[in-house]
Amino acid sequence: MRLNVPLLGSEEAEAVADVLATGYLTQGAKAAEFERLVSELVGVPHGFATSSATTGLHLALVALGVGPGDEVVIPDFSFPATANVIVQQGATPVFCDIRLDDFGLDAAALDAAIGPRTKAIMPVHAFGLVADMGPIMEIARRRGVPVVEDAACALGAIYHGRQAGSLGDAGVFSFHPRKVITTAEGGMVTTSSDQLAERLRILRSHGAVRGEHYMSFVDAGFNYRLSDIHAAIGVVQMRKLDxxxxxxxxxxxxxxxxxxxxxxxxxxxxxxxxxxxxxxxxxxxxxx
Known part of the structure; x- marks a missing residue:
């Protein structure tokens, strides 16, 4: 039994054909349009389309400086990618209890899970249910720890008037075919922080900074970009979101x-x- 059938139609096929006709297939104008649509919905100034939510989560952790010896607090109920990206950075996932009614990270257990090596907290909005972010953010700010929302399933979810993906220092969405909208494969990192946005921009594309006439490579970045082919599907899907x-x-x-x-x-x-x-x-x- 298939868990989900994405809602696709002729509009998505036409959008892909239009991109193919241009000959410009990698990250370009369609990716930028898709980023604008998602970031406007979320209510943040910055959105960075990525090849998946997993690469988006990894990108956010790298941008925040998570590395060997660090710890990241996550709920003990999630998809493996939430913990995998932490391990890939040489850091340690610290599992925190969830609330059994809504599957979200339990703020009552969070303080005890934070230690001297905690570099980030990554609550998960399981099944599109927004975790109780008010007390989570209060604890995070008091302890001086940044928060990355694993909002893979939560595009369009609202917490006290604010969209998922705008509540922490960064949010990460998935556009896998099982999610709210799809780009076939793809993700998005959203943030209100100009400083974090600059790190995400550089790291997403080979550590490059574009100058007037040439590229400077200033960091050991990644190729986590989303192609215009995928983004074209996403643009059409965003029009169908409601x-x-x-x-x-x-x-x-x-x-x-x-x-x-x-x-x-x-x-x-x-x-x-x-x-x-x-x-x-x-x-x-x-x-x-």
């Missing part, structure tokens, strides 16, 4: 109604002030 979200919510409501009689199945309760990308269902063991 309809996609509405359709997901309607389907989730129908599942909720049909599964309501099954013991142990129910909706995770939404925090006050939170609107998720969908109205999710969970099937969990009932505890007493």
């Amino acid at each position: 309809a996609i979200l509405s359709g997901r919510r309607a389907l989730a409501d129908e599942y909720a109604e049909r599964l309501a009689h099954i013991e142990g199945c129910g909706r995770p309760p939404l925090l006050k002030g939170v609107r998720t990308r969908i109205s999710p269902m969970s099937c969990s063991l009932t505890t007493t």
